[in-house]
Amino acid sequence: MGFMREIGEYVILMGETFKRPDKGKVFRRQLLIDFQALGVDSVGIVVFISLFVGGIIAMQMAYNIDNPLVPLYLVGYTTKQMMVLEISPTIMSLILAGKVGSSIASEIGTMRVTEQIDALKVMGINPANYLILPKITAAMIFFPVLVIFSISVGLAGGLIAVFITGSVTTTDFIDGLQAWWQPFDIFYALIKTVVFAFIIASVSGFRGYTVTGGSVAVGRASTRAVVASSILIIVFDLILTQMLLT
Amino acid sequence: MIEVKNISKSFSGQMVLSDVTTSFEKGKTNLIIGQSGSGKTVLMKCCIGLFDVDEGEVVFDGRCFSGLKEKQKKNTRKEMGVLFQGGALFDSYTVEENIMFPLNMFTKQSYEEKLQRVNDVLSHVQLTNANPKFPAELSGGMIKRVAIARAIAMNPQYLFCDEPNSGLDPKTAEVIDELISELTHKFNMTTVINTHDMNSVLQIGQRIAFINKGKLWWEGDNKEILKTDNKELNDFVFSTELTRRIK
Numbered sequence: 001m002g003f004m005r006e007i008g009e010y011v012i013l014m015g016e017t018f019k020r021p022d023k024g025k026v027f028r029r030q031l032l033i034d035f036q037a038l039g040v041d042s043v044g045i046v047v048f049i050s051l052f053v054g055g056i057i058a059m060q061m062a063y064n065i066d067n068p069l070v071p072l073y074l075v076g077y078t079t080k081q082m083m084v085l086e087i088s089p090t091i092m093s094l095i096l097a098g099k100v101g102s103s104i105a106s107e108i109g110t111m112r113v114t115e116q117i118d119a120l121k122v123m124g125i126n127p128a129n130y131l132i133l134p135k136i137t138a139a140m141i142f143f144p145v146l147v148i149f150s151i152s153v154g155l156a157g158g159l160i161a162v163f164i165t166g167s168v169t170t171t172d173f174i175d176g177l178q179a180w181w182q183p184f185d186i187f188y189a190l191i192k193t194v195v196f197a198f199i200i201a202s203v204s205g206f207r208g209y210t211v212t213g214g215s216v217a218v219g220r221a222s223t224r225a226v227v228a229s230s231i232l233i234i235v236f237d238l239i240l241t242q243m244l245l246t
Numbered sequence: 247m248i249e250v251k252n253i254s255k256s257f258s259g260q261m262v263l264s265d266v267t268t269s270f271e272k273g274k275t276n277l278i279i280g281q282s283g284s285g286k287t288v289l290m291k292c293c294i295g296l297f298d299v300d301e302g303e304v305v306f307d308g309r310c311f312s313g314l315k316e317k318q319k320k321n322t323r324k325e326m327g328v329l330f331q332g333g334a335l336f337d338s339y340t341v342e343e344n345i346m347f348p349l350n351m352f353t354k355q356s357y358e359e360k361l362q363r364v365n366d367v368l369s370h371v372q373l374t375n376a377n378p379k380f381p382a383e384l385s386g387g388m389i390k391r392v393a394i395a396r397a398i399a400m401n402p403q404y405l406f407c408d409e410p411n412s413g414l415d416p417k418t419a420e421v422i423d424e425l426i427s428e429l430t431h432k433f434n435m436t437t438v439i440n441t442h443d444m445n446s447v448l449q450i451g452q453r454i455a456f457i458n459k460g461k462l463w464w465e466g467d468n469k470e471i472l473k474t475d476n477k478e479l480n481d482f483v484f485s486t487e488l489t490r491r492i493k
Contacts, residue, residue, distance in 0.1 A: 023351055110337075119334040122294050123348050124323035 010206050016128040017136070017205070030134035038100050038135060038201075039142030043149065045099060046092055050083075050150040053091070054157030057082050062167035075168045076176020079158040081185070088150040089189040090237050093196035096143065097229035101204040104135055105225035108208030109218035117209070132205035136198060143197035144190045151189070188244050195240060199232045247272050248293065248404060248436055253302035253312075255288055262288045264460045265302070272436045275427050275450045279442060280457035281482060287408060289457060290440045294328055294406055295319050306404065324352055327397030327435075329407040329426075333389040335381040335396070341368070342377035345396045352400065367395040371425060387418035391425065398429060405430065405437040411446060419443060423450050444489055447471065456482070 021027035061075040108131055111117050120127040155177060162168040207225035211217050248270040255263040263285045270276035280286040291297045293304050295311060304312040311322050335344050342364050349360045368374055371391040381389060390410060397405060407426060411419035427450040430437040439446065447454060451468035456479050464479045471483060483489060 026350055114332055114337075115330040115334040116336055118296055119328065119330060119336075121296065122323055122326060122328045123351065124320040125351060 009210060010202075013128055013132075013206050013209060014202060016126060017132045017202075019126060019129050021129055021133065022125055026130075027134060030130070031138055034134045034138035035142055037103070038138050039146065042096060042099060042146060045095065046146050046150050047153050049095060050088065050092070050154040051157040051160075053087055054079065054083055054154030055161030057087070057154075058158030058161045058173070059165060059167065062162060062165070072168045072172040073176035073179060075162065076158070076173035077179045078176070079173075080155060080177045083151050083154040083158075084185045084189050088147045088154060089192040089196065090233065092147055092150045093143070093193060093200065093233050094230055096146070097196075097200045097204075097233060098226050100139065101200045101225045101229045102222040104201060104204035105208040105222040106218055108132070108205055109211035109221045112209060112211045113214055113218060128205075128209060132202070132209065135205060136201040139197040139201040140194050143200075144193045147189060147193045151186075188240075191244065192237065192240050195236055196233050199236065200229045203229045203232060247307060248438065249305040250289070250293065251303050251305065253289070253292055253304070254300045255285075255292055255297060256300055262460050263292070263299075263457075266457070266460075266462045267302075268455045268462055268465060270436050270438045271453055273431065273434045274437070274452040275430050276436070276438045276453040276455070277447060277451045278438065278440045278455050278457060279447055279451075279482070280463075281442070284457045285460040286440050286457045290406055290408055290438065293438065294326060295323065324400060325403045327400065327402035327405045329390070329393050329397050329405070329410055331409045331412055333381070333393040335389060335392060337381055339380075340377065341373070341379050341381075341384070341392050344381070344392060345399050348396065348400050363399060364395075367399050368392075370398065370429065371395045386413050387415075387422065390414065390422050394422075394425060394429070398433070401433070403435060405435045407437065407439045407441075409440055409442070411441060411443045416445065419445065420449070426450070444483060447483065458482070 058075060058079045061078050062072075065072065065074055108117075111131070117127045117131070120130060159170060159173055162173045163170050204225040207221045207228065208218075211221045250266060250268050250270075253263055253266045254261070266285075266289060278286045278289060288297060292299050292312070299312050302312070303310050306322055306325070309322065311319060314322075335341075336347065339347065342361070345364045345367060346360050349355060349363060353360070355363070364377065365374070368376060371394050373388065373391050373395065376384070376388065376392065381392070384392065394407075394410075405426070410422050410426060414422065423446050426437060426439065429435065439450075441447065448468050448471075451471070454464075454466055454468065454471060455462060456464040456476075458478050464474065464476045466474065471479070474480065
């Protein structure tokens with residue numbers, strides 16, 4: 001019963017969020033701030049993780065493909081497919097759910113418990129629209145950019161790894177990257193990322209917005225935002241994969 | 247003038263306000279007093295529309311506010327200034343940006359005009375040159391003064407203050423009281439102050455409504471309160487040795 005009520009509250013909040021902003025200029029300013037906070041500030045962690053994960057995948061593939069009948073360029077191919085189809089869109093979104101989701105929930109939650117949201121409301125401003133809409137928009141625009149970064153850096157990481165370890169020649173690896181290239185794979189990754197970005201920003205915004213209590217409640221909301229976002233990302237990953245790839 | 251007519255409000259079946267009727271007069275400092283949990287904050291939040299009333303209505307100068315939809319409440323909200331207990335300043339904005347915020351949202355003034363207004367209201371609260379500071383760099387009293395400056399930036403007709411003295415030392419509390427009283431008379435606002443600070447009651451209480459157990463128990467001014475024989479009010483106001491001596 002409580003779960004159904006939460007879904008209802010979430011839908012109502014999204015109804016409030018997706019309204020025309022009170023003032024376009026103020027919305028654009030908030031959007032730029034959120035581009036920085038949610039997107040640009042996440043580039044470092046995305047690049048770092050992608051570089052190492054790309055390298056690790058390439059090394060594991062080289063270790064497993066230990067059969068003279070299997071061509072070595074498959075190391076590059078499987079690394080590319082894993083980065084494009086799953087690691088970059090899904091794993092990066094899970095990492096962003098931790099970093100960005102907790103940040104959104106705690107920021108909005110703190111505003112709730114310190115009456116800043118009440119202050120917005122009594123001024124005649126729609127707080128959900130003012131606070132959550134720019135975050136959802138920024139996430140849905142910038143996260144796909146981060147995923148493209150992640151794919152590129154991950155593949156570069158794989159190339160560096162095979163070059164250093166010498167398990168596969170760089171020529172074989174690059175041949176694998178170019179093999180059976182399907183632009184739809186990138187489209188699939190970007191579609192998933194946009195959906196995951198919406199989940200992260202909206203669920204975290206909802207968790208923060210509905211905080212009641214004090215600092216402990218803000219911490220709890222932040223944790224619940226990350227957990228709920230992560231679960232929904234995995235569930236929607238399955239649904240989208242079924243819808244788009246089969 | 248703000249009229250509160252037969253307001254009732256309950257949460258999860260528990261009655262918090264029961265059939266409260268009172269009025270807050272223009273150009274006066276109207277105080278709502280009562281023990282913690284008596285319902286005075288709920289009454290104020292019903293007045294400013296943060297809570298919907300179960301029964302009754304709140305009327306701002308002849309305009310019923312409580313029955314309106316959120317969109318229709320917007321115009322009346324622009325005439326309100328609210329000072330929240332903790333100030334409720336936006337942490338990520340400077341003092342200047344905090345005060346300029348309602349001007350950015352609701353006016354088409356140029357930056358220079360808005361800055362002029364910000365400086366004007368900051369001088370009213372004796373905080374000139376605080377523009378670039380962030381809320382985290384301000385003392386408790388300064389936060390309250392900036393919050394008052396933001397509340398009056400749009401020239402409101404109605405000023406609501408929720409426990410303006412909480413967490414302040416007696417000297418700073420007195421400064422805040424004097425400031426609110428001065429602004430009320432200067433701009434002829436209808437000011438409603440929610441407090442349990444007896445110094446405020448005796449110093450600036452031009453109209454006082456005592457809320458007890460969710461009901462309006464007593465109304466009067468700061469002179470009448472000293473002579474009242476209302477037992478519950480006496481127990482509340484003169485609960486300390488010092489206040490009993492004053493009486």
